[in-house]
Amino acid sequence: MNGFFDPPEPRRVPPGEYPLRDEALDLVNRDLAATLPDRKPLRPQGVPSFHEDESEHVCVTLANGDWHGDFMDPDSAYDPALALAAVTDAAQETVAECLWQAWPVCGEHGLGMHPREADxxxxxxxxxxxxxxxxxxxxxxxxxxxxxxxxxxxxRKRRRTG
Ligand SMILES: [Zn+2]
Known part of the structure; x- marks a missing residue:
């Protein structure tokens, strides 16, 4: 995905800069800790835009700075539901692609799960x-x-399958 030029210097986004995304990432990091306890928390990272008229992009990275996928929708900084959806998608993409594994996996069926609205x-x-x-x-x-x-x-979980 990287081109022929050096990528712009990323910036660690300090806590509190995008409070809604921080809250969302706290939730997702709770799931990360529950499912991949050896992994350090994910964190937000700002990447300067190539275009001067755009503000920086924000992604979700592993503790080591690796990430994958798209930048988060800029509107997700200002709406709780959008923030959670964007952070969850970004986190899932980063974990799945950088660690080469489905995440999170359903403990009952061993299948990768997907975010979906319910109630x-x-x-x-x-x-x-x-x-x-x-x-x-x-x-x-x-x-x-x-x-x-x-x-x-x-x-405890095994069911009669006949
Ligand atoms: Zn399941």
């Missing part, structure tokens, strides 16, 4: 495995994966 809250949706007992379902609201029972307890 007015952005939530992690799993497609299920198509078997009885495994239909598509909402796993938890974004930020709520740490409140779930510990994943992988086969002796």
């Amino acid at each position: 007015g809250r952005l939530s992690w949706w799993c497609a299920g495995n198509g078997l009885p007992g495994g239909p598509a379902h909402i796993r938890a609201a974004v930020g709520g994966l740490d409140g779930l029972p510990h994943p992988y307890r086969p002796e």
Whole structure:
């Protein structure tokens, strides 16, 4: 994706500069800690625009600065729902592409989940495995994966499959 020129120097976005995105990233980082406990929290990073009439772009990076995907919609800085959607998408893209793994994974079905609106809250949706007992379902609201029972307890989770 990088061109023939040096990318502009990124800037670490200090806390409080985009409070709505900070709140959203706190939620997503809670899910990261619950699912990938070895990973340090994701953080926002500003990248100067190539065009002088545009403000900087903001992305979500791993602790080491790696990131992938698109910049966040500028409007997401000013609307809580947009902020959560943008941060969740950006975080998921960065984790999945930079770490080469589906994230977050449903603890019941082992499938990568996707953000989806449910009962007015952005939530992690799993497609299920198509078997009885495994239909598509909402796993938890974004930020709520740490409140779930510990994943992988086969002796408790196993269901009769016949
Ligand atoms: Zn599932």
